[in-house]
Amino acid sequence: MTKINFENLGNIFKGSVKLNKLTIFTGENNTGKTYATYGVYSLLDKDFRYQLKEINPIINDLYKDGIYNLDLKSFFDINYKKIKKEIEVSFSKSLPNVFSASENEFEKSKITFDLNTSEIQKELVKLEHKSTLTIGKNENIIFEVNKEKNSTLLKLVLLENDTPKNIITDNLKNILSHFLFDKLFSKSFLLPAERTGLNLFYQELSSERTAMFHHIGKTQINKMELIKDLIVSRYPEPIADYIDFLNNINVLKKSNSKFKDLSLLIQKEILKGKYKVEKDGIYFVPYKKDANKENYNEKISLHLTSSTIKTFFSLVFYLEHLAKEGETLIVDEPELNLHPNNQRKIARVLSMIANRGVKVIVSTHSDYFIREINNLIMLKNDFTSKQTIMQKYNYEENMLISGNEVSAYLFCKNSIEEMEIDEQEGIIAKTFDSVINDLNLVSDDIYYTKQTDLEDDTVSN
Numbered sequence: 502m503t504k505i506n507f508e509n510l511g512n513i514f515k516g517s518v519k520l521n522k523l524t525i526f527t528g529e530n531n532t533g534k535t536y537a538t539y540g541v542y543s544l545l546d547k548d549f550r551y552q553l554k555e556i557n558p559i560i561n562d563l564y565k566d567g568i569y570n571l572d573l574k575s576f577f578d579i580n581y582k583k584i585k586k587e588i589e590v591s592f593s594k595s596l597p598n599v600f601s602a603s604e605n606e607f608e609k610s611k612i613t614f615d616l617n618t619s620e621i622q623k624e625l626v627k628l629e630h631k632s633t634l635t636i637g638k639n640e641n642i643i644f645e646v647n648k649e650k651n652s653t654l655l656k657l658v659l660l661e662n663d664t665p666k667n668i669i670t671d672n673l674k675n676i677l678s679h680f681l682f683d684k685l686f687s688k689s690f691l692l693p694a695e696r697t698g699l700n701l702f703y704q705e706l707s708s709e710r711t712a713m714f715h716h717i718g719k720t721q722i723n724k725m726e727l728i729k730d731l732i733v734s735r736y737p738e739p740i741a742d743y744i745d746f747l748n749n750i751n752v753l754k755k756s757n758s759k760f761k762d763l764s765l766l767i768q769k770e771i772l773k774g775k776y777k778v779e780k781d782g783i784y785f786v787p788y789k790k791d792a793n794k795e796n797y798n799e800k801i802s803l804h805l806t807s808s809t810i811k812t813f814f815s816l817v818f819y820l821e822h823l824a825k826e827g828e829t830l831i832v833d834e835p836e837l838n839l840h841p842n843n844q845r846k847i848a849r850v851l852s853m854i855a856n857r858g859v860k861v862i863v864s865t866h867s868d869y870f871i872r873e874i875n876n877l878i879m880l881k882n883d884f885t886s887k888q889t890i891m892q893k894y895n896y897e898e899n900m901l902i903s904g905n906e907v908s909a910y911l912f913c914k915n916s917i918e919e920m921e922i923d924e925q926e927g928i929i930a931k932t933f934d935s936v937i938n939d940l941n942l943v944s945d946d947i948y949y950t951k952q953t954d955l956e957d958d959t960v961s962n
Contacts, residue, residue, distance in 0.1 A: 503685055505544065507917070508611040510596075511536035516917025520829075521908035523855045525928070526864040527871070527920075528912030534864045535833065536600075537912070538691070539739050540612050541862060542831050543599045544592055546689040552587060553674040555580040560670050563659050571655040573625045573648075573680060581618065581681060588682070589613045599738045616684050625680060626651055634672050636664070644669055646676055655680075687860065690746075690819055691739045691831040697811045697838065699740070700783065701804050703747035746815070754778050756822045760857065764820035767850060771843050772810055776817060785810050808838035826858035836867035848873035849900045856899055868930070871909075875927025878904045882924060 503520045507513045513533035518524065520541070526534045555576075563569040589612070596607040627650065634644035643661040648654065655676075659669065678686065693699070736744065746753070758764075768775045774787035783803040803811055819830070835851060836844045848870045855861040865871065880891060881901040891897070909920040909928045921929040 502617065504615040505541055506613045506615070507537060507540065509609040510540060510612065512915055513537065513912070513917065514915040518910050518917060519908050520860060520862065522860060522906040523852060523902060524862045525871070525874070525907070525909040526862070526912060527866065527909065527930070532912035534912050537917070538831060538833055538862070538864050539599060539737060540596070542689050542691045542739050544612060544614065545685065545687045545829050552591070553584060553677065555584060556670065556673055556677065560666055560673070563657055563669070564662055564666065567659050567662065569657040571657060572653055573655050574622065574653040577622060577625065577681060584681065601737045614685055616682070621681065621684065624683070626653055628680065630655070630676070632676065634669070644672060646673070687827065687829045688825070689829040689831060690823065691743065692815050692833060693740055693743055694833040694837065695740065696743070696815055697808060699743060699747065700811050700814050703744055750778050750818060751780060753822055758820060758822055758824045760820040760824040760854065760859070763850060763853060764817045767813060767817055767820070771846055772813060776814055783814060809843065812838045824859055829860045829862065830854060831862045833864045834866065835863050836865060836870050841869045844869040845873040849877065852877050852900050852902045855906070856902060871928055871930050874907065877902050878907065878922070878927040879925065
């Protein structure tokens, strides 16, 4: 299990999270959940530059002899800690870019990670690998890499020794990163809390368009400033990535995902209609049986739809076109704009996604969401009347999740506390229980005080 450690990141002085099949962040506002969410997203997706100096001698020998047999176990034993440290330092230095902030705001910040090294070493032996690197219109093979199953030898063959070293170095670096840090790196998709507005205004918010209009409005265009604005996003990296995703949906919609059935489930059970992506924008097509028959509109522009329909577009699109096993889905506030009953439904869907091989990370304030996850944990256990209960409340086996497959963290007091998870009860969410108890006490106090006063008034009259 991957463990990620935070230090001096926003309001987080120090804390750690272990990423499970389903990982939940909760806590009051301004406690660091978004900082942690953005940090995890950017680290997992490895969209930052880091060196791998340890392979330079290998590259030199490869160019000298044309062939090199790299023992992965030996390479791991000698270099793993050094490479891990290099990645951590490089990533921590990239945090100002991740959050689109000045360097001094993150000069004390640090994000590190811990992996199960014995598990990695076992996987090194099991993995099989075969790849080639080609160049030119004829796709001539210039570099081959092979590893047989149940072997630790990675066989490198250079077929064109006049190939620039940086090309071979980058290719080998990516391959070794896959072998050594496959448990860490994961293609990630993040749904930010701002998604409702972004889904409406993504075209206007495109960084390229914003920069162009900003400079066209000037009497004199500074070309260097224009280039700088085009390269450097004015948004945190996860937001910029999300805007780029939205501006590319007409291309992305050509792909299909094996998770399409779950996108249809959301549209059927929650939205009562389906989305339609066209060149000029996003539309919603309501199901006729659920619509107003006297005023049926078969295609509604997204800006005219309910907040729930605006919010769900990106999750539905991801499941229909992009989701793949082994990826990570991160959802900030899955309960956004949802009725309590639909909050329960989306908890079930996210558990189903996790059970299908996409790791899910959520940041939530919803007691309804947590309690529904607890129901799924409790129902994972066998008991005599289980099937009766499941049929009564429309649960299915593929929704259920074991307590040891869920991690939950409370962000509070500048730290991150791991929440207790009981297989028989679920997540022990004292943070919600105390608020609910306080609310009940206040309501009782108001009610009984009012009743007493009314009785006293009646007696006095």
